[in-house]
Amino acid sequence: MNDNHHPDRGVAKTNQAYVLFILVLVYTFNFIDRQIIGILAIPIKADLGLSDTQLGLMGGLAFALFYTGLGIPIALLADRFSRTWIMTIALTVWSAMTAISGLATSFWQLFAARLGVGIGEAGGVAPAYSLIADFFPPHQRARALSIYSFGIPIGSAIGIVFGGVIASMLDWRIAFFIVGIAGVVLAPIFRLTIKEPKRGGFDRKREKSQPPDIKSILRSLSRKPSFWLISLGAACSSMMGYGLFFWLPSFFVRSFNMSLLEASLYFGAVLLVGGLAGIWAGGWLGDRFGHMHRTRYITIPAVAFLATVPFYIIAIMSESMLLTFSVLVLPTALGLVWLGPVISVLQHLVQPNMRATASAIFLFINNLIGIGAGTFLIGLLSDTLALKYGDESLRYSILAGTIFYVLAAGLFFLASRWVEQDWED
Numbered sequence: 001m002n003d004n005h006h007p008d009r010g011v012a013k014t015n016q017a018y019v020l021f022i023l024v025l026v027y028t029f030n031f032i033d034r035q036i037i038g039i040l041a042i043p044i045k046a047d048l049g050l051s052d053t054q055l056g057l058m059g060g061l062a063f064a065l066f067y068t069g070l071g072i073p074i075a076l077l078a079d080r081f082s083r084t085w086i087m088t089i090a091l092t093v094w095s096a097m098t099a100i101s102g103l104a105t106s107f108w109q110l111f112a113a114r115l116g117v118g119i120g121e122a123g124g125v126a127p128a129y130s131l132i133a134d135f136f137p138p139h140q141r142a143r144a145l146s147i148y149s150f151g152i153p154i155g156s157a158i159g160i161v162f163g164g165v166i167a168s169m170l171d172w173r174i175a176f177f178i179v180g181i182a183g184v185v186l187a188p189i190f191r192l193t194i195k196e197p198k199r200g201g202f203d204r205k206r207e208k209s210q211p212p213d214i215k216s217i218l219r220s221l222s223r224k225p226s227f228w229l230i231s232l233g234a235a236c237s238s239m240m241g242y243g244l245f246f247w248l249p250s251f252f253v254r255s256f257n258m259s260l261l262e263a264s265l266y267f268g269a270v271l272l273v274g275g276l277a278g279i280w281a282g283g284w285l286g287d288r289f290g291h292m293h294r295t296r297y298i299t300i301p302a303v304a305f306l307a308t309v310p311f312y313i314i315a316i317m318s319e320s321m322l323l324t325f326s327v328l329v330l331p332t333a334l335g336l337v338w339l340g341p342v343i344s345v346l347q348h349l350v351q352p353n354m355r356a357t358a359s360a361i362f363l364f365i366n367n368l369i370g371i372g373a374g375t376f377l378i379g380l381l382s383d384t385l386a387l388k389y390g391d392e393s394l395r396y397s398i399l400a401g402t403i404f405y406v407l408a409a410g411l412f413f414l415a416s417r418w419v420e421q422d423w424e425d
Helices: 009-048 052-078 083-101 107-121 126-135 138-149 151-169 172-193 214-222 225-256 260-289 296-317 321-334 339-348 352-400 403-415
Strands: none
Touching (some): 009 107, 052 352, 083 172, 126 352, 214 352, 225 260, 225 403, 260 339, 296 321, 296 339, 296 352
């Protein structure tokens, strides 16, 4: 299909920039609300008297349970009805539940509030992937999805820095109130300014008259080994990625005797610089080399995963705070290279009217394992090692987690063998 003759081409360029901006802003709030718990875990632990295992459950499983479970049915609705309405409702729910988190006075109350955040965020990402695929032609999607994924490091950095500043100056509860209310205010702005695009308008295989049911989608995906290998590989990487985002602030405080404010500022800077650089590089490399050989959408992230390991070993085992923070920028970047290329590939493994649901199935696997298990396992291992290593237990727990990047790389290399035959358009 010649993109220059697309019927919406005249308004696309003007629309594209704003659509991407507002989607990034919503995704930023998604990750502020998701990751702010990582820095607030330090005062929450002291205030509510929690263990690392409980913190890991609250930061991972409490969020992942409904986030992953509801993602697929919500995505089925998004393949049939207005994606912008679904995202508006989702943003309102997760932001309101973030504000309610500030009212918690016990582990179970906070656990329940984080469940609520997960319920809301279940409708925030898969519909956005589908929207981007309908606002951008195939040769621009890896970069567009990479820019959308900027919400991850920006939101994580803001959540950690803002949470650290407010918790240090005021109270951890106030941090939840402020970011939650701000998200509720953003929701109607998003709904009023984003127009629902035509599905599959940029694709050679256009939308069918009726969206398929979940059985048809699963039947289609069952014939695509690359989808399942990519999903499992991304889940392995997310076990380490989400675990690091949650536990590194606590590691800095315990192992380097940093204050909460110092840890939030330093780690926020690492996430912002490393995250933006890695995500942009992945999108650029994917669009630059992927159109020549589709397997490179997968092999480039696989190589990046392997490259993270030696840098993490140096950074985590160093006794020098300066060396740790300097080196951490590199594996943080490398660990996020996969987002643009891999999410772009997923949009090409199914027909346009299956994209939101297929993305939700991918997110179900990725996040149930990545968020649900990664944060918890690192916390559990830290508690197990505490008898031997004391406050240094997190250092060795985090170090052990790098094995998941090796597993992710292996699964991606396997997936690259099937990408060409599984490609839809």
